[in-house]
Amino acid sequence: MSMNQTPLLWRLLIASSALLVTLSGDCLAEAPTSKKSIEFFESRIRPILVERCYECHSSKSEEIQGGLRLDTRELTQKGGESGPAVVPGGVEKSLLIEAIRYESFEMPPDSKLSERVIADFEKWIKMGAPDPRDTTAGDATETETQPGIDFVKARQFWSFQPPQLSRTAAIGGSEWVSQPIDAFVLTRLNENHLKPNAAADKRTLIRRVTFDLTGLPPTPSEIDSFLNDSSDSAYERVVERLLNSPHYGERWGRMWLDVARYAEDQAHIVGNNSSLFYPNAYLYRDWVIDALNNDMPYDRFVLLQLAADLVEPNDDSQQVALGFLGLGPKYYRRSAPEVMADEWEDRVDTVARGLLGLTVACARCHDHKYDPIPTEDYYGLAGVFAGTEMFNRPIDSDRETDKGGQAKKPADAIHVVREGKPTDLKVFIRGDITRQGEVATRHFPQILSPDQQRLLNNGSGRLDLARAIIDPGNPLTARVIVNRVWAQNFGKPLVGTPSNFGNLGQPPTHPELLDDLAVRFMQSGWSLKWLQREIVLSSTYRQSSSIEQEKQAIDPDNQLLWRMNRRRLDVERWRDAVLAVTGCLSPEIGGPSIDPESISETRRTIYSRISRLDLNPMLALFDFPDPNAHSARRSETTTPLQKLFVLNSPFMVHYAGVFSHKLLNDVGSDAEARLRYAYQLLYGREATDREIDLSLVFLREGQNDSQSKWQQLAQVLLASNEMLFID
């Protein structure tokens, strides 16, 4: 048996074909028209033939068993050594049926087909065995026949409809509605007989919004000035200050780097092969931070990352944006065509899931089973990347280059892309590069091109692609980024599958809200800071996070947003907070990467070196996503190994020591004063008497070395849940 590299996605799709059979349902049962009968064959019969029979009974079989081929209509009916396999209309005359019932032959030999599938075959033969496979060469060399997607119908799906402004926005007389967002939320709450939580107190609110917008805890003086500002615009002023802080980009850049599967090396480095390290990758990361701090419109942000070389060829400072593509995975054996095909898949996947929320890569080997994405659409996009070259662009003109103009040393290069030879790929049948079908002219997915096919054929087509993505008529781009930003601020997205807005994704909990926000986002010049304001100034965002059981009984998962979600800090914000409260955090923005675990590195966690080969253990421990692929959202684990780090790591012990000394130095020897100061620094609140008592008892116990006890206490405070969660 040959175990060739049958492409992965095809195999997966085959695996789910049983599910498909169920899903395609009984709508086909009554009096099949010709088209319906072909659909029946395509959805219920062909996948089984391909999956269970072709290995031994098709032109691609190493040895055709029993002389029987099942990969063309003609040969199927002709049959093999034992006679006709399929007699249209004659169930009992068809040997195929005998065989799959395990009556004579027992086929397939490894395990019997399910009763349901056998019934499908019987029904198919009764229908006259409709079968569109009419080439003599056999299915194995035939281009997949498209069952035909009804795009008009498919475009009825919510995410393919253009987002609409909504009129829901006014709920009469409710003072609670302070932003359009609130009206949508309140409508849903009213429908479900829920009331929103009261607003969070000011301390909680400033802590929440400061962590959300800058990734850092508020300082005691920032808290005080907010508490002492009794004007109506006090909160707005805080929000503006935070949005103008250079730390805003450091917090939000990381969200983007997850989307972009940013990393500074490759997963398969052998020995000291430094050609796969990207020592200047950080310049891309810094470009992202800078762009967000300057509130670069999101459409331009995307445009430059896909095509800076084409839209701003003379602006050297923008070229590094192309790291979005150029820092992507390069797989082992790049000279092999199947490896390049895997790389194109990475680019298609990152762009499609990351920017469009579409799982286009599913269509690499077969038409997407759930979304209206035919294989030709995948290759229509992959061709863009086939015509795009990885390019080690010299940082400046002084660098040594090779004949192709590429920097010879990684240290002299930024890793970007440039135009290659424009390429229209042929569809690889079932993803197999050795079996090429029709040419797929480069084009944007048809489902997103309602009027006519949108070709991507200027040069590589990369600029055309970028423009198609950021076209305001594209129903997905704005929704996807709005949903990502929402998720970061609420801890939970409106669409639960932020990189899959297709049929298998989750529908939005608040569709009108998402749409309204997406449209106004575009109308506001694709300004992310505008979007932040819309969200954090809302009453919805400002609610307390307390959980009342009666409300919880109605909506246990807070789908309806009757409260703020209590959230655990991600590793970036947690480490940054430890550094900030102990007075160690470096305010320096940008620059070469650091080891976040090292106690001599006091820069923010976003500056960590990100390795595909060997992800930093501290990051890996705390749910940092695998940078080998686009990350839709972070998982969140709680493990004892994380807690060993908190209990014993040199990092924690060091900062506990630093903090205990800071308390002594800043406050003096009065134990209670030190404790109260610590609570202000760490949690932004007064310590309670109970907490003071417990601490004093702890300090008095044990040996005399009081500084050691203070250090232990400091570690407890840093290790606490209050440090890890924001209300």
Added chain:
Amino acid sequence: MTSGSTMPVMSRRRMLHQAGAGFGAIGLAGALNSAGLASVGKSDSGQPQSIPHFPPRAKRVIFLFMNGAPSHVDTFDPKPALAKHEGEQPTGDLYRKNSGSGFMPSPFKFRAHGESGVVMSELFPHLSRCADDLCVMRSMHTYVPNHEPGLLVMNSGNQQPIRPSLGSWMSYGLGSENQSLPSFVVLCPGLPVVGPQLWSNAFLPGEHQGTSVDTNSLEVEDLIANIRHPQLNRLEQRKQLDLLNAFNRLHAERRQNEGALENQIQAMELAFQMQREASVAFDVQREPKHVREMYGETTFGQSCLLARRLAEHGVRCIQVYYVSKNQKQPWDTHKENNKRHRELCADSDRASAALLTDLKQRGLLDDTLVIWGGEFGRTPYAQNDKKSDPGRDHHHTGFSMFLAGGGVKGGLMYGETDEFGMHAVHNRVHVHDLHATVMHLLGIDHERLTYRYSGRDFRLTDVYGKVVHDIIA
């Protein structure tokens, strides 16, 4: 951030409570929830997971990995025809032809051992005494003869570094037998080629990632990061933790009904327990001298001993990579094949045999599956080297591995390659089939252990894998 689970908070807490009773009892859902994440809900795989699917034969796996790929024709697959046809060019277009190469007979003598008559070369004087426990599979094959994809396929069933590893799937499916230790531990001095991707959880929740332990030093403090506090003793730390618990309780009291806070408290307590448990489990110094000597005083030998200790302590999957400090793939004998196989096998033979013998004596071999092999095999023909004795090149269309214990038939030679050892021809076993069989022995139907990610259900064996029922006792 809160998790994307659709599970009510209260039920998550109940799950956690159950988890406290021990992971082993509750399997998949409980093990995940014990991590405070309710990842089952998150994966929204929506399928009933009743694991084990059938009575398990093995509870745990120890995978001894010979990095670089051992030569099958010098170890477990004798090919007398190579002597008869020495120097002849193999036909076919599969492999590259090295100038002057041709079939190269093995200089090592093969003999049948034990009552069963399992054949192996003279390089295995110790293992030969375990012959009746071995199930030698001589008909392995894989996709490509390159280390990276080969390693990835053997460890994750996929050629690119984007899928969960075998051990991660085991951990996901079965949870841990010991709540004070990680369920998947990787022992390796430094890193093998490819590195941590070989024990990656990929899209599975983080707790299923292999915990890799650098065995360059076997001191407990070096093996487990942060295993103990640099200054505090257990009593001092207990008091510290009690204060932390008190603060966390006060914090949680002001935040009623929030299960996530309780999960953190529990995880902290587990970590505290693990310090003691891991200090014992990972400490090979506690073994008597004669036991340590039986395994051999080499890194690999002592790592095998450590593997046995971890198995005893309920670690679900233990992988021991045969890597040396300066060589990431010592078995990659492109030159001096014979000399180097002599050296490498001496070490591996002693340690592997000691492990089998020791497990057996302790009654652990019955439910511990031991796997021995590399990412592929080596060419039956020579790879000439100008300066030194010839080596053998990578070879993936036929090679050998062995299994022992854990419900496999001992004293069995399964499958065949052709007369030159070029191609597996009879009872062929692909790596996917090996994975399916390992899962089966663990009580898992490899087709039913799936995880929904990126809109699709994934599994270890992709759409491949047939359980090799013939080798199951």
